[in-house]
Each structure stands twice: as C-alpha cells, then as structure tokens.
Amino acid sequence: MSAAARAAAIQLIATKSPIATENRSSNVPQMFGANVFGADQMRARLSESAFRALRSCMEHGQELDPGLADQVATAMKEWAVERGATHFTHWFQPMTGSTAEKHDSFASLEGGKVIMEFSGRALVKGEPDASSFPSGGLRATFEARGYTAWDPTSPAFIRETRNGATLCVPTAFCSWTGEALDEKTPLLRSSEALHRAAVRLLRLLGDTKVTFVYPTLGCEQEYFLIDRSLYLLRPDLIATGRTLFGAKPPKGQELEDHYFGSIQPRVLAYMQEVELELWKLGVPVKTRHNEVAPSQYELAPIFERTTVAVDHNMICMEVLKHVALRHGFQCLLHEKPYQGINGSGKHNNWSLSTDTGENLLEPGKSPEENMRFMVMIAAIMRAVDLHADLLRVTIAHAGNDHRLGANEAPPAILSIYLGEQLTEIVDALIAGTARGGERKKDTMRLGVSVLPQLPRDATDRNRTSPFAFTGNKFEFRAVGSSQATAKPNTVLNTIVAESLAHIADEIERLQGAKGLEAAVNEVVVELFKKHKRILFNGNGYSAEWHLEAEKRGLPNLRNAVDAIGTFCAPKSIALFEKFGVLSAKEAESRMNIMFEAYSKAIAIEGQSALSLARTMILPAAQKWQLTVAQSLLLAKQAGMDVKIQERRLRDMAARIEGLVVAIDELTGVFEHAEQHAGSPHEHARVYRDRVVPAMAKLREVADVLETMVDDAEWPLPKYREILFMQ
Ligand code: ADP
Ligand code: MG
Numbered sequence: 049m050s051a052a053a054r055a056a057a058i059q060l061i062a063t064k065s066p067i068a069t070e071n072r073s074s075n076v077p078q079m080f081g082a083n084v085f086g087a088d089q090m091r092a093r094l095s096e097s098a099f100r101a102l103r104s105c106m107e108h109g110q111e112l113d114p115g116l117a118d119q120v121a122t123a124m125k126e127w128a129v130e131r132g133a134t135h136f137t138h139w140f141q142p143m144t145g146s147t148a149e150k151h152d153s154f155a156s157l158e159g160g161k162v163i164m165e166f167s168g169r170a171l172v173k174g175e176p177d178a179s180s181f182p183s184g185g186l187r188a189t190f191e192a193r194g195y196t197a198w199d200p201t202s203p204a205f206i207r208e209t210r211n212g213a214t215l216c217v218p219t220a221f222c223s224w225t226g227e228a229l230d231e232k233t234p235l236l237r238s239s240e241a242l243h244r245a246a247v248r249l250l251r252l253l254g255d256t257k258v259t260f261v262y263p264t265l266g267c268e269q270e271y272f273l274i275d276r277s278l279y280l281l282r283p284d285l286i287a288t289g290r291t292l293f294g295a296k297p298p299k300g301q302e303l304e305d306h307y308f309g310s311i312q313p314r315v316l317a318y319m320q321e322v323e324l325e326l327w328k329l330g331v332p333v334k335t336r337h338n339e340v341a342p343s344q345y346e347l348a349p350i351f352e353r354t355t356v357a358v359d360h361n362m363i364c365m366e367v368l369k370h371v372a373l374r375h376g377f378q379c380l381l382h383e384k385p386y387q388g389i390n391g392s393g394k395h396n397n398w399s400l401s402t403d404t405g406e407n408l409l410e411p412g413k414s415p416e417e418n419m420r421f422m423v424m425i426a427a428i429m430r431a432v433d434l435h436a437d438l439l440r441v442t443i444a445h446a447g448n449d450h451r452l453g454a455n456e457a458p459p460a461i462l463s464i465y466l467g468e469q470l471t472e473i474v475d476a477l478i479a480g481t482a483r484g485g486e487r488k489k490d491t492m493r494l495g496v497s498v499l500p501q502l503p504r505d506a507t508d509r510n511r512t513s514p515f516a517f518t519g520n521k522f523e524f525r526a527v528g529s530s531q532a533t534a535k536p537n538t539v540l541n542t543i544v545a546e547s548l549a550h551i552a553d554e555i556e557r558l559q560g561a562k563g564l565e566a567a568v569n570e571v572v573v574e575l576f577k578k579h580k581r582i583l584f585n586g587n588g589y590s591a592e593w594h595l596e597a598e599k600r601g602l603p604n605l606r607n608a609v610d611a612i613g614t615f616c617a618p619k620s621i622a623l624f625e626k627f628g629v630l631s632a633k634e635a636e637s638r639m640n641i642m643f644e645a646y647s648k649a650i651a652i653e654g655q656s657a658l659s660l661a662r663t664m665i666l667p668a669a670q671k672w673q674l675t676v677a678q679s680l681l682l683a684k685q686a687g688m689d690v691k692i693q694e695r696r697l698r699d700m701a702a703r704i705e706g707l708v709v710a711i712d713e714l715t716g717v718f719e720h721a722e723q724h725a726g727s728p729h730e731h732a733r734v735y736r737d738r739v740v741p742a743m744a745k746l747r748e749v750a751d752v753l754e755t756m757v758d759d760a761e762w763p764l765p766k767y768r769e770i771l772f773m774q
Contacts, residue, residue, distance in 0.1 A: 050763055051668075051760055051761050051762055051763055053281055053763075054278075054281055054762070054763065054764070054765055054769075055760075056277075057275070057277035057278050057280075057281055057765065058278075058769060058773060060277050061275050061277060061278070061773050061774070064275075064314060064376055065313075065314065066313045066314045066316070066317035066375075067314075067317055067318075067321075067374060067375045067376070068317070069317075069320065069321045069324060072324065073324075076327060079324065079327050079328055080327045080328075080330065080332075081327075081328070081329075081330035082328045083131065083205050083206040083207070083208065083328045083329050083330070084203050084204070084205045084206075084329060084330035085124050085127055085128075085203055085204040085205070086203055086330065087103070089123075089127050090102060090103070090120075090123070093123035093126065093127060094119060094120065094123050095119070098116055098119050098120070101113075101116055102116065102120055102200070105200040106200045106201055106203070107201075107260070107403075108260065110200075112172065112198070112200060114168055114169075114172075115168075116168075117168030117169070117171055117172045118167060118168035119168070120168065120171060121166045121167055121168045121170065121171035121172075122166065124166065124171065124204055124215065124217075125154055125164065125165070125166035125215070128154075128166075128206055128213070128215040129154065129164050131206050131213060132206075132208070132212065132213040133154075133206050133212075133213040133214055133215045134153055134154065134155070134212055134213070134214075135151040135152060135153045135154065135212070135214045135215070136151070136152060136154060136166060136170070136214065136215040136216075136217060137149040137150055137151045137152070137214055137215070137216055137217070138150070138174035138176070138196040138198075138217050138219040139216040139217060139218050139219060140196050140218070140219045140220065140221040140230055140232065141221070141230050141231040141232050141362065141532060141534060142181040142182065142221055142229060142230050142231075143181070143182045143183075143184070143229065143230065143231060143638065143641045144181065144182060144645075145445075145530070145531065145532050145645070146362075146532070147362050147366070148176075148181070148221075149214075149216065150174075150176050151214055152170075154166050171198055171217060172197065172198045173195055173196065173197055173198070174195060174196040174197075174219065175193060175194075175195050175196075176194060176195075176196060176221075177193065177194075181194070181221075181229060182641045182644065182645075183223070183229055183637060183641075184636070184637030184638060184639070184640035184641040184644070185636075185637055185640055186223060186227050186229065186633065186634065186637040193223075193224055194221055194222060194223050194224065194229050195221075195222060195224065196219035196220065196221050196222075197219055197220050197221075197222065198217055198218075198219055199218045199219055199220050199232060199236065199355070201236070201353075201355045201356070202218035202355055202356050202359045203218075203330065203356070204216060204217045204218065205329050205330065205363075207329075208328075218232075218359050219232075220232045220233040220236065221233070227631070227633065227634055227637075228630070228634055231358075231532055231534035231535060231538070232355075232358075232534060234534070234538045234629050234630055234634075235354070235355060235358060235534045235537060235538045235541075236355060237538075237627075237628055237629045237630075238537070238538045238539075238541035238542045238545070238627070238629045239262060239263060239354060239355055239541055240628075241541065241542060241545040241627040241628060241629060242261065242262075242263055242400070242541040242542070242544060242545040242548075243260060243261045243262060244545070245544075245545040245546070245548035245549040245552070246261035246400060246408070246545075246548055247259065247260070247261055248548075248549070248552050249423070249548045249549075249551060249552045249555075250402075250420070252552055252555050252556065252559075252564075253416075253419065253420055253423065253555075253564075253568070254416065254564070255420075257404050258402040258403060258404050258406075259403055260402065260403035261400055261401070261402050261403075261408070262353050262354065262355075262400070262401055263353075263354040263398060263399070263400055263401075263537065263540070263541050264351045264352065264353060264354060264357070264398070264399045264400065264401050264407075264521075265351060265352065265353075265354040265357035265358065265361075265396065265397065265398055265533065265537060266348065266349060266350065266351030266352070266357065266397040266521075267348075267349065267357065267361045267364075267394050267395070267396060267397070267527075267533055268335075268346055268347075268348040268394065268395040268397070269346065269347050269348065269361065269364055269365070269368070269394055269529065270339055270344060270345070270346045270392035270393055270394065270529045271344070271345055271346075271347070271368055271379050271380060271381055271392060271529060272341070272343055272344050272345070272379070272380040272382075272385050272386075272392065273315060273318070273343050273345065273372065273377045273378070273379055273380070273774065274343065274377065274378050274380060274385075274770050275376060275377060275378075275770075275773055275774055276372075276373065276376050276377055276378045277376070278765040278769060278770050278773065279378040281763075281764065281765050282764060282765060282770075283656060283659070283660060283664075284653075284656050284657070284660055285378070285380070285385070287652055287653075287655075287656045288382075288649070288652055288653045288656055289380060289381070289382035289385065289447070289530070290380075290382045290384055290385045290386070290447070290450075290653075291385060291386055291387070291767075291770075292653060292656055292657045292660065292743065292747060293657070293660060293661075293665065293747055293750045293751060293754070293764065294386065294387065294751065294754070294764070294766065294767045294770075295751040295752070295754040295755050295766070295767065296387075296388050296751075296767065297766065297767040297768035297771060297772075298768060299768070299772075300341075300342070300388060300389055300767075300771075301340055301341045301342060301389055301390060304340075306338050306339070306340060306341065306342050306343075306344070307337075307338060307339060307340045308337050308338055309338045310338075311336070311337075311338060311345075312774055314375065314376075314377075314774055315345065315377075315774060317375060318371060318372065318375040318377060319336045319345070319347070321371050321374070321375070322347070322367055322368055322371045323336070323347075325367045325370075325371060326349075326363070326364060326367055329360075329363055329367070330360075331349055331360045331363055331364055331367075332349050332350040332352065333347055333348070333349045333350075333364070334348055334349055334350050335347065335348040339390070339392075340390045340456075341386070341389045341390040341391075341771075342389070342771040342772055343770075343771050343772070343774065344389075344390065344392065347364065347368070349361075349364070351397060351399070351521075353401070354398075354537050354541070357533075358532070358533050358534050358537060361394075361532075361533050362532060365381055365530075368381070369381070377774075380392075381529050381530040382447050382529070382530055383447035383448050383450055383451050383528040383529055383530060384447060384450030384451055386767060386770075386771065387450075387747075389767075389771070390456045391450055391451040391454075391456060391457065391529070392528075392529030392530075393451065393457055393525060393526070393527060393528060393529050394527045394528065394529050394531060394533065395523050395524070395525050395527070396523070396524040396525075396527045396533055396536055396537065396540075397518070397521050397522075397523050397524075398521060398522050398523070398524060398537065398540055399520065399521035399522070400424070400544075407520050407521075408420065408421075408424050409421070409424055409517075409520050409521055409522070410520045411520070419565075419568055422473075422477070422572055423551060423568065423571075423572055425466070425470070425474070425517075426547075426551065426571075426572045426575040426576060426579075427544055427547035427548050427550075427551055427575075428464070428522065428544060428547070429464060429575065429576070429579040429580075429582055429583070430547040430550070430551075430575050430578070430579050431540075431543035431544045431546065431547040432462060432464055432515060432543070432582055433578075433579040433581065433582035434543070434546075434547075434579075434619075435539070435543040435619075435620070435623070436461075436462035436582070436602060436603050437603050437605060437611070437614040437617065437620075438539050438543065438614070438615070438620050438623075439462050439515075439524070439536070439539055439540070439543070440460065440462055440603065440605045440611045440614070441539075441611050441612055441614060441615045441642070442527075442535045442536040442538075442539045442540075443526045443527050443528060443531070443536060443611075444605070444607075444608035444609075444611035444612050444642065445528065445531070445608050445642070445645060445646060445649070446608060446645075446646050446649035446650055446653075447528055447530055447649070448526075448528035448531070448608065449607050449608050451528065452526055453606065455589050457525070457526060458512060458513060458514035458515075458525050458526045458588050459512075459514065459588050459589070459593065459594070459604075460526075460604055460605055460606050460607075460611070461514075461588075461593070461594070461597045461602055461603070461604045462514055462515060462526075462582075462602070462603070463513065463514065463515065463582055463583065463584040463588070463597065463602065464513070464515045464516070464517070464522075464582050464583050464584070465510045465513035465515065465516035465517060465583075465584065465585055466517050466583055466585065467510075467517060467585065468585060470517060471583060471585055474576050474580070474583070477572070477573050477576055478573060478576050478577050478580065480573075510585060510586075510587075510588070511525075512587050512588035512589045513525065513584070513585075513588050514526040514588065524536060524540065538629065542623060542624065542627050542629045543623070545627055546623055546626070546627060551571055551572075551575070554567075554571040555567050555568055555571055558570060558571065581600040581601065581602065582602070584596075584597075607736060608642075608646055608732075608736075609643070609646060609729070609732045609733055609736045612639060612642045612643055612646065612729075612732070613639075613729055615635060615638065615639040615642070616632075616635050616636055616639050620635070621635055639728075640728045643727075643728035643729050643731065643732040644728050644731075644732075646732045646735065646736075647728070647731050647732045647735045650735040650736070650739050650740060651718075651721070651722070651735065651739070653739075653743060654714060654718050654721075654735075654739045654742075654743055655718075657714065657743050657746055657747070658711065658714055658715060658718065658746075660764070661707065661710070661711050661714075661746055661750055662711055664763045664764065665707065665750050665753065665754075665763075665764075666704070666707055666708065666711070668757055668761050668762055668763055669700075669703075669704050669707065669753045669756075669757055670704060671761060672700070672756070672757040672758050672761055673697070673700055673701060673704060675758070676693075676696075676697050676700065677697060680693055680694060680697060700753075700756055703749055703752055703753055703756070704753070706749040707746070707749045707750060707753060710742070710745050710746040710748075710749055710750075711746065713742050713745065713746075714739070714742040714743060714745075714746050717738040717739055717742045718739060718742075720734070720738060721734045721735055721738055721739050754766070
C-alpha cells in the first residue's frame, strides 16, 4: 500500500456511476415477502388443520408436534426448491453480536440418485458444533455440543445470492443442558414474561378481551458508506470498523448541509437495491435519508412484533453490508468510524400491542383507556428507575463508548423524557390537583378524567434524551448502530414485566378495601412519587444535568466496563430468575462474554494502531524528514538562508520522536495487558485504563504528522477523501 495506491483509488472513484439492479421490479406488494415462507405459502401448501396449528405455534410460540413438523418441512422445502434453493441453514444469533449459519444441502442419496429432502427433524433441531462460539464459561469443551431449535415465531426466508439460494430457518441456540447460548432465547423468554404480566394486569383492570400481549419494535438504523477502493487502503477500518488515525478535515459536518440533503445518485441506487432485497425478505423498510454526518445515512422499517423485528434488523444489517459491495461501497455499522464526526446509533422504538389490535402506549380516548395508559407509564417509569443500570449494560460495548455522552448521543445516564404535557399530568396527579396546578374541587383522577390530547408532532421531541416517549411508544436512543437489538429488548421486556407484576400485586392487595379505581389511583400516584426522579425533559447534553442527576442519585456508568460490571448485581439476578429469562449461571456467562468482547475489541484496535503507526505512518514521516533535511543541506551549501525552514524541520523531527515514544509506550502497556492475569472484569479494566489512553496519545501525534507530511507521500486515505468522495 502506498500513496500511489491512494491516488489510484481516487481516480477510480471519479469514473464510477450508479449501478443498476438486475431484474428490478417496482411492484412492491407483489415483491414484498416473496422470499418468506409466510401465511400465503403455508395456506397454499398445508392442509387446513396443519395450517391452523402452525399459525397458532407461530403466534404464541408453542411447540410443534413431530407429525406436523414433517408436513411443514416438506412444504417449506418444496417452496424453497421452487425458488431455487439448494441448501438450508439454521440461522441463529450466538453471543458474538452477529448471526451464524451452517449450510446443508437438501440433497440426499436414494438408490444412487439424488433427491431433495428436508425432514421435520432437520427443521426443528440442528446440532452445530458449539465449541467455537462464546459461552462465557457455561460450557466445558468436553460437552461442547449445542443445538439449534426452530423458532416458529419468526418466519423462514430464502436468501438469494448470485449463484444460488439458501433457505434460512430462524432458530434459538442452546447447550445440551438447556442453557441459552444465544441472544434469541432470552428474548423469547422475556416476551413470554411480559405477555403473562400484561394480560394479568389487564384482566385486573377489567379487560376481558385481550388474550395476548407482545412487545413491538421499530429500529431506525444509521450507517456510513465509504467507497470500497478507499476502504481497502485503510487497514484500521478493515480490522476494527473504525479509523484509528485521521486528522480533522477542513470541512466536516459544520455546514449542517448533509442531514435530509439530496441523496447522491450512487448512494440512492444502493439504497434502492437494499430496499428491494429487504422487501423480498419481508422486512418492511419505509424511510431512507441522509444523516447528520457526511456520508452517513439512515434506514427505518415499519415496526413489527419484537421477536421478528430483532431478526429483521439482523437481516437488515447483513443486506446493508452485502449490497454495498455490489455498488463499490463498504457499509460501516460501527458506532464511531470517524473521530470528530457524529457516530451512528440505532433508535429502538418500543411499545406493547395486544391481539385485539391495540397499542397499550396509545393515550386513550375514554377514561378506562386513560387509566390503562397511565398505569403503563407508571410501570415504565418504575422499571427504568429501578433498573437503569441494567438497561445501561445492554448498550455497553467498546464502540458505543465513543458516542454515549459525547454531545451527539444521549448521555450514559438513563432518564425518561415524557414531554411537557404528560409530565404536567404526572405532576398534577402527584399533587392531587387539576392540570396547571390550581386545586380544584374536581381534581384529576385516573379512570375519571379524560386526558387532554397529547401532541404527537415532532416539534417538542428531545433528541438528547436516552429514553423518550414519542406519542405512542418509547424510543430507547442510546443503542449502538452495530448492536444486535435482542439484548436491549430482552431487558426492556423483563423490567417492564416486573413492574406490571408489581402493580398487579399492589392492586390486588388494595382493591378489596378500596375498590378498583381508587386502588389503581393510589398505586399509580405512589409510583409517580417514588420514581419521579427518573423524569427529565431538559438538555441531556448539558453539564448541569450531570450534576442534577448525581443529586437525584441516578447512576452514571460512564463506560462499558463500569456498566457491564453491574450486570450480575443481586437485584438483577433475582429479576432474571424470577421471570425465567436468565439463570444466575447464564447471566454470569453473559457478563463474562461482554467483558471479553470489550477486551478483544480494544486489543485488536491496539494491535492495528501499532502496526499502522510502525509500518505506515512512521516510515512516511521519516521519508519526508529525509527529503526536507536533504533539501535544506543543499540549500545551505548553496549559501541560502533557511533558518525558518530549519525550525520547521526541528519541529517535525521532535514530533517524529514523539511518535516513536508513543509507539513504545503503547507496545509496553500492550504487553502488560496481554500478560495480565485476572478475571475478565480486571482484564477489561486494564484495557480501558492503559491501552485506550495510550492509543489516544499515539493518535494525537500521528494526526499532527498527517498535516505536515507531503500529501503525495501519505499512505492512508484522508478524512476529506473518505467522507466526501463517492
Ligand atoms: P422518527 O423518530 O425518525 O421521527 P417515526 O416516529 O416515524 O420516526 O418512527 C420511528 C420508528 O418507530 C419507525 O420504525 C416506526 O415504525 C416505529 N414505531 C412507530 N410506532 C411504533 C410502535 N407502536 N411500536 C414500536 N415502534 C413503533
Ligand atoms: Mg427516532
């Protein structure tokens, strides 16, 4: 790699134009879900009774009986083979943050001939070798086998690639002893817990119709695109997903001209193909736009049931990456690819739906609906206040540390934004007054008063809040762009389930003596009083909020390592165990995996930084030093006065010395970190406290050198090129 390669890459970009998609169709309804084994395919290919049994399994996550499994497998295979599939895979989400798959062909031999076969057993259960997936100490190597089990709540789909197609069956991944080795299993367990707690509470509140409650999720996904010819010249991006060096460009995002700006033609062509692919896969993508930073974009789907939406977001990230290659781009999902430029997040829009088609976070029109709505708000306030630390863990990883609290993303302090009007109502209920604070005879009571219309427009949305009520859903905004959303949603479901159960207990305790309405009123008002400290409508980026939050006693877990360390607090383990979401052993293994993932991420970054600094940046700087020194020597011999230039050379030499010192320092702490024995937590702490600062120091001097060395000799594509050349 050389400066010449950089120049060649730039020349190549100049010749690139938008790539047309083959076999493009604009009939969205026809295309949508074409590659999904959905209700239409099932109805057409299964007997009426088999279809109904399967639908019921899919909707309520019940187990499938083996006879039915064979029928479903055969139907699924026939459909898949008609669509060109030769292979199938169980598709799962191990604790690596991404998905895993192992393909098997349908082919089997019968009498010397190949037939295409897919049995119910192969559909329902797979046995991948689990020993190479993280287990956080759950699984000793001698019992390395794990198994994947079909998750009928999420539909099977076909992934088409240039030379074939593969049937993907979403599955959960467990050890032989039944412990969850994936992100999906706890998510399913938490959805079940939430359903049970919600239905129980709705019954108490007088609802007789709802039989099923499920969380919903819409993930707004941010990402960066970089031209692939420049990407391939950045070993740091390749190894770590972010740039470890790079001086600030003359123009960054200060003109604020990118957000919602006109979409560049090559990028638009890419987005259109992404959408076609996703529609075929049944992912209901809806919105596309430019984001705040140069070459940053967003895609948002229509919300769906969480267990499906979580899978769809994984598919979405995969499709974003795969399609990028066809268009000569690399898609960067890292939270902070570029220093000094906004990073990427994923807004996790969360709500609760019922099988009667209602959104439980929709402010009501009738007094009964109001009561239900305020009960939900109280439950969520309680949940977030009691378990802010746990929610914080779910967004804790090395990449997100660059964003949280960095004036571009919500702070690491969890608080809830309810908006002014809803906060006023909460205040009025606490004070026992009508809205506006005056004490009237007819004070506001739940279940009696009709709530004022709550505004749903975007004007009063507070983008600085990590957890905001946006009209009929909560938006958890601190989730990282590269993250799988299973973990945040598992915790969200669990903590809300616990609060709903608590409220139900309290209402049951009080209603005998007081009657239902008074009991609900008392419970809700008590919760508002107790958990009001979690509400904050102001500027989450401000220094005052940090002070105020400290006064209120809200946890401020500033970095991933501190946050992860709280995952196994006794109250959290008790919560997970009570609702059957994670056992203590499972929780502990997850904590270890999170620490290990952190340490590994920083270790790879440290190694990458060292290698780039030693073999690319230092040689380029020394070469330039040599050129300048020789030039000055000759000029002096010819009798020129070059004092000022000499001063510049001395400055340059001093900085190169500084670079070498920083390289040595990082090498030293690195060796220390790698040899450091101790728990995964201690290990992660060493990486955070020693390696991260040493890397920052190295970057500082390298970035200054970038601004001094001859541009024609600089080996790494610069920010001004990466961010603006497409
Ligand atoms: P923005 O936050 O960019 O203003 P929108 O309000 O349009 O965006 O919606 C953001 C996301 O919230 C979309 O993915 C949308 O489908 C999702 N959403 C809307 N309603 C719900 C709901 N009831 N449950 C979960 N997600 C929802
Ligand atoms: Mg949003």
